[in-house]
Amino acid sequence: xxTNNQQADYYxxxxxxxxxxxxxxxxxxxxxxxxxxxxxxxxxxxxxDLEAFVAQFQRDGGCGLNVTAPHKSEVVRLVDELSxxxxxxGAVNTLSFTKDTIVGDNTDGVxxxxxxxxxxxxxxxxxxxxxxxAGGATRGxxxxxxxxxxxxxxxANRSAAKAVALAEHFSSFGDVKSAxxxxxxxxxxxxxxxxxxxxxxxxxxxxxPTNIIGADSHCYDLSxxxxxxxxLSWAKENGAHKTANGWGMLVEQAAEAFRIWRGVSPDTADxxxxxxx
Ligand code: NDP
Numbered sequence: 001x002x003t004n005n006q007q008a009d010y011y012x013x014x015x016x017x018x019x020x021x022x023x024x025x026x027x028x029x030x031x032x033x034x035x036x037x038x039x040x041x042x043x044x045x046x047x048x049d050l051e052a053f054v055a056q057f058q059r060d061g062g063c064g065l066n067v068t069a070p071h072k073s074e075v076v077r078l079v080d081e082l083s084x085x086x087x088x089x090g091a092v093n094t095l096s097f098t099k100d101t102i103v104g105d106n107t108d109g110v111x112x113x114x115x116x117x118x119x120x121x122x123x124x125x126x127x128x129x130x131x132x133x134a135g136g137a138t139r140g141x142x143x144x145x146x147x148x149x150x151x152x153x154x155x156a157n158r159s160a161a162k163a164v165a166l167a168e169h170f171s172s173f174g175d176v177k178s179a180x181x182x183x184x185x186x187x188x189x190x191x192x193x194x195x196x197x198x199x200x201x202x203x204x205x206x207x208x209p210t211n212i213i214g215a216d217s218h219c220y221d222l223s224x225x226x227x228x229x230x231x232l233s234w235a236k237e238n239g240a241h242k243t244a245n246g247w248g249m250l251v252e253q254a255a256e257a258f259r260i261w262r263g264v265s266p267d268t269a270d271x272x273x274x275x276x277x
Contacts, residue, residue, distance in 0.1 A: 109144030111253025189214025
């Protein structure tokens with residue numbers, strides 16, 4: 001615990017846009033809960049300003065940054081060290097600073113796995129999984145999902161080449177297939193479908209084949225609040241057994257970043273119970 005007359009350690013989340021981010025609220029609750037003397041702000045940052053901002057943040061004595069779209073891949077080249085998960089993913093969502101060193105981590109996978117298995121109690125072992133989308137979030141969650149003993153993982157994307165590239169990239173960690181959305185007309189529905197597209201940000205109702213969902217399928221949208229509405233409504237209308245949005249993942253990935261920075265694990269249940277509208 002630190003005293004109030006010490007200068008607070010300084011953290012931020014960078015993205016473009018970033019004003020929608022709930023990370024400042026989550027980290028302020030964690031800081032109060034664990035009595036950490038720190039501040040955390042949202043910083044909108046155009047991609048052209050990324051490198052200069054990170055260098056200045058380090059010079060100013062900033063302690064850590066969370067990184068969101070569209071900077072997760074680009075920031076990799078600015079770090080001195082990468083955690084194993086960040087190196088495999090080729091994407092970083094957490095930066096830790098000292099005067100001389102920047103370390104990049106990726107906590108998205110830990111966040112998703114904790115939410116699925118501990119909070120939702122959705123089993124993964126032996127299951128057939130489908131990820132819709134092949135962007136930065138998919139990069140972060142693919143290896144951690146493969147390490148849960150799943151039977152098979154398919155990555156499907158609007159731009160098929162990106163799905164093919166990711167399936168190849170992660171093939172040493174398990175059985176990964178790739179597909180276009182239109183090729184997903186499977187006779188055997190998936191046990192878990194994870195929507196990792198950002199289509200919901202525009203309020204778009206997805207045009208995925210409906211028979212990817214069966215009576216036992218679980219559907220999870222990485223986005224939350226109103227953005228998860230279109231996919232989760234579509235999943236329910238097409239008979240999904242259970243659905244959930246990515247609020248729990250967001251809180252859990254934040255908790256892992258907080259642990260990396262502060263060396264203490266906050267209680268996530270209290271924050272998760274404050275579901276955003
Ligand atoms: P990226 O911008 O890196 O990737 C976006 C993906 O969405 C691409 O695969 C893109 O396909 C696809 N896409 C975009 N629009 C459409 C559309 N209209 N129809 C079909 N596919 C579309 O974003 P991220 O991977 O970083 O994030 C994806 C989502 O996950 C976002 O909603 C984000 O908020 C959420 N997220 C949630 C987290 C949490 O903790 N809950 C953590 C990280 C992300 P294409 O390649 O063809 O352009």
